[in-house]
Amino acid sequence: MEHTKHIWRAAFLLIAVLTFVIVGRHFLVPKSFGEAGYYRYDALFEHMDKEPRHGAPDACADCHDDIAAAKAGGKHAPVKCEVCHDVLASHVKDGEKVADMRINRSWELCAYCHQRLVGRPALVAQVDIREHLELSAGQAIPAEACVQCHDKDAIHHP
């Protein structure tokens, strides 16, 4: 049969193309792609694996229970320690202290919440910091202006 040759050719071509596609797919489509949707499912677990840097809300109290107790009764109770300090991961690793916790004494830190602003809801005490310090025009706000009077006890307790 002179046509067998053509059929074999076509069959061979078909098999070659299919093999190419299947092998190509195997190498091109990453592992776990499509397992849960049109994406690499493993990427989800890579996101999970990142280590948190902020601690649990009450993590600081594990060591600083005195400050935590004082703060709990004060106006700054809703403000988490890490808001004004730094993330737990910068201070503690695997339950061991690795570095001093940052203490930010700048007036800017206080101003974030307490500078009087148009549009700032009256949920927090507000002052115009320049006015409050009775500064004259052109006089710069001293770097640690707020904590000179409102010291750390006043901040943790009031």
Add this chain to the structure above:
Amino acid sequence: MCERKDNKGSSRRDFLRMAAQGAGGMALVMVGGGHSLVSANAVSEGGSDRRGPMEYDPSKHRYLYVIDVDKCIGCGSCVRACERENQVPRHFFRTWIERYQVSRTGEVYVDSPNGGHDGFAPSETGADISKAFFVPKLCNHCDNTPCVQLCPVGASFVSPDGVVLVDDKRCIGCSYCVQGCPYGSRFIHPETHTASKCTLCYHRLVRGESTACVQNCPTGARQLGDSRSLGDKVAEIVATSKVHVLKPELHTEPKCFYVNSSREVR
């Protein structure tokens, strides 16, 4: 809204299972890359070896986010917390605060100096401001995401618990998604040159922690909820109060809801 989504998901799964079992099944499985179709319903079961230290089942959660504009004092604690938690590069933002000031004659002044990261200075519009407020912004984790649809390589996806994420090993940095996001939530990371965005602190959620921004907001202006958790207070807010989403006309179906917002907010 979530209910409808669920139905859609399961009917698709049923179809796939049927197709895989049916006459054309074999061919479909080959085209679909073997294991993928038959195990499409194994979201909650499979891959326990990859699950790391924690037992977390994405199919048991569906996150949502509520922002109360009346409670935001514009302190930027959330922006700084996000930066520290996720090592967000300077001058890029996964979340940011916009200040809206509206004059009596209707002019709207919007500013967001360094995303609110360094707080806000007293306003200098000089106009007769009749209302003003601060609006926290972040990725809306849309159910109907323009960004995921645009990605040519499948690097952007919605997780089974409804979080929009980027696979940074797969992302080619084409920035289609950055341009496609109607909320400006994405940027190209200056070091990795891949798309970056709010992950809803996914690494924290799976450990049962809240997001960095929610945990560090001193006024509770930001709240995280889970509509698949029975009696969830935040889901209840969405269910029972008058909530807004941003750009509803785009039908992106955001999972960030705003209460006490105003029409000037886009």
